[in-house]
Amino acid sequence: MTLRKYExxxxxxxxxxxxxxxxxxxxxxxxxxxxxxxxxxxxYDIYGKKYADVISSWWCNLLGHSNPKINKAITNQxxxxxxxxxxxxSNRAAIELAEKLISVAPKGLSKVFFTDNGSSAVESALKMxxxxxxxTGNPQKKKFMAISDAYHGExxxxxxxxGVDLYSKIFQPLLIDILRVQGPDCYRCPFNKNRETCKAECxxxxxxxxxxxAKNIAAFIIEPxxxxxxxxxxxxxxxxKKLRKACTKxxxxxxxxxxxxxxxxxxxxxxxxxxxxTPDIMCVGKGLTGGYLPMALTITNDxxxxxxxxxxxxxxxxIHSHTYSGNPLACAAALEVLNVLEKENIIEKTxxxxxxxxxxxxxxxxxxxxxxxxxxxxxxxxxEIVEDKKTKKSFDAKRRTGYKIYKEALKLGLLLRPLxxxxxxxxxxxxxxxxxxxxxxxCKKAFLPIL
Ligand SMILES: *Cc1c(COP(=O)(O)O)cnc(C)c1O
Numbered sequence: 001m002t003l004r005k006y007e008x009x010x011x012x013x014x015x016x017x018x019x020x021x022x023x024x025x026x027x028x029x030x031x032x033x034x035x036x037x038x039x040x041x042x043x044y045d046i047y048g049k050k051y052a053d054v055i056s057s058w059w060c061n062l063l064g065h066s067n068p069k070i071n072k073a074i075t076n077q078x079x080x081x082x083x084x085x086x087x088x089x090s091n092r093a094a095i096e097l098a099e100k101l102i103s104v105a106p107k108g109l110s111k112v113f114f115t116d117n118g119s120s121a122v123e124s125a126l127k128m129x130x131x132x133x134x135x136t137g138n139p140q141k142k143k144f145m146a147i148s149d150a151y152h153g154e155x156x157x158x159x160x161x162x163g164v165d166l167y168s169k170i171f172q173p174l175l176i177d178i179l180r181v182q183g184p185d186c187y188r189c190p191f192n193k194n195r196e197t198c199k200a201e202c203x204x205x206x207x208x209x210x211x212x213x214a215k216n217i218a219a220f221i222i223e224p225x226x227x228x229x230x231x232x233x234x235x236x237x238x239x240x241k242k243l244r245k246a247c248t249k250x251x252x253x254x255x256x257x258x259x260x261x262x263x264x265x266x267x268x269x270x271x272x273x274x275x276x277x278t279p280d281i282m283c284v285g286k287g288l289t290g291g292y293l294p295m296a297l298t299i300t301n302d303x304x305x306x307x308x309x310x311x312x313x314x315x316x317x318x319i320h321s322h323t324y325s326g327n328p329l330a331c332a333a334a335l336e337v338l339n340v341l342e343k344e345n346i347i348e349k350t351x352x353x354x355x356x357x358x359x360x361x362x363x364x365x366x367x368x369x370x371x372x373x374x375x376x377x378x379x380x381x382x383x384e385i386v387e388d389k390k391t392k393k394s395f396d397a398k399r400r401t402g403y404k405i406y407k408e409a410l411k412l413g414l415l416l417r418p419l420x421x422x423x424x425x426x427x428x429x430x431x432x433x434x435x436x437x438x439x440x441x442x443c444k445k446a447f448l449p450i451l
Pocket of ligand 1: 260
C-alpha cells in the first residue's frame with residue numbers, strides 16, 4: 001500500500017461528513033479510520049494497517065469481505081441490468097431470490113416484500129399488520145407490543161417499537177405509543193433461573209398485558225433469541241414458543257425481527273428455528289446481501305397477503321414504496337449468499353466453529369475479575385464487563401469503559417464495537433480457527449491497560 005497521508009482524507013472527511021451513531025467531537029481524538037480495501041476478515045486502511053473486523057461491519061458482512069463468489073454474481077448482474085422500477089415490472093434476480101428464500105424460511109411464510117434497509121422492513125411490517133386487521137374487521141387493533149431494550153431500527157415507527165434509550169429517549173414526543181413489557185434478561189434474571197433450564201417464567205409480564213389488551217393489539221414485535229443492541233442478550237426459545245401460542249390465541253401478529261439474528265448468526269438459518277416457530281411476519285436485512293448492498297425484506301404468509309387482494313376500487317392494496325425496491329444488484333448478491341450458504345454447508349460448519357470459539361473466549365476471559373458474563377449463540381459471543389461480579393453492578397456509564405477498550409483494540413488492529421460495556425464478537429461465518437485464536441488474543445491484550 002502506498003502512503004497517502006498527503007491526501008489529508010481524515011480532515012476532508014470531518015469537513016464534509018456527519019457520521020452515524022457518533023459524537024462527532026470524539027473524532028478530535030480518534031479521527032475516522034479511512035479504509036482502502038478489505039479481504040475476508042480484514043480491513044486495510046489507507047496506510048496499510050490491518051484491522052480484524054470481528055463485528056462484521058455492523059453485523060452485515062456474512063461471508064467475508066470481497067468474497068469472490070459474491071463479487072462475481074454482482075459483476076454478472078451489472079452487465080445485464082442495474083435497476084428497474086419494481087411496480088408492474090420485475091427482474092430475474094428478485095424472482096429467483098424470493099423463490100429460494102421462501103424455500104429456506106420457516107414453513108408457512110410465502111410472500112416476500114422488498115425494502116432497502118432494516119428499519120423500512122420493520123415499518124412495512126407494522127403497517128402491514130395494522131392494515132390487515134383494519135381490513136379484516138378489527139380496526140381497533142392498532143397497538144403494537146414490544147419488550148424492554150428492543151431494537152428495531154431508527155426511523156420513527158421502528159424507533160417507537162424499540163426500547164433502547166440511547167436511540168429513542170430524546171425523540172419520545174414524536175413516537176407512537178407502544179405497549180412495552182419487561183422482556184427476558186437472563187444474566188440478571190428476576191426469577192433467578194438459568195437460560196438453559198428455565199421455563200421462560202418471565203413471559204408472565206407479557207402474558208398479563210396480552211390478556212388485558214389483546215383486542216386492541218395488532219402485533220407483537222420481537223428480536224428472536226438474540227436482543228442485539230440491548231447488549232447481545234440471549235434468551236430461551238421457550239419464551240418464543242409461549243409468545244407464538246399467545247399471539248395465535250389472541251389474533252395478534254408475531255413479527256420476528258430477524259435482521260440481526262437471521263442468516264446463520266445464531267447457528268441456525270433463522271433464530272425462529274431454535275423454537276420451531278413460524279412468525280406471521282419476518283423481517284430480514286443485514287447479512288441478506290452478505291453485507292454488500294442495502295436491502296431488507298418483509299416476509300409474510302398467504303393469510304395476510306389475501307386480506308389485501310381485492311378489486312382495485314376497494315382500496316385494499318398495500319402502499320409502501322421504496323425507490324430501490326427489488327434492486328437487481330442487491331438481489332443478485334442476496335441470491336449468491338443463499339447459494340454459498342447451501343453449497344458450502346456454512347451453517348453446519350458455523351455450529352462446529354461456535355463451540356471452539358466460545359471455549360476459547362471462556363478460557364481467556366472468565367477469570368478476569370471484571371468479566372461478569374460470557375454468553376454466546378452461534379458465533380456471537382458477548383463479554384459483559386461489570387464493576388462487581390457478585391452484585392452484577394455495572395460501571396458508571398460516564399467512565400466509558402467499553403469505549404476505552406475499543407480504542408485500545410483499534411491500536412492493536414482489532415475492530416470491536418462495544419455496546420456500552422458489553423464487548424462482543426459477531427464475525428463473518430467464514431472466520432477460521434486461526435483467526436479466532438488471533439482475535440481473542442488481541443482482545444485480551446486490549447483489556448490489559450483498562451481492566
Ligand atoms: C440493524 C437492525 C435493524 C435496522 O436495520 P437498518 O438497516 O440499520 O435500518 C432493525 N432491527 C434489528 C434487530 C437490527 O439489528
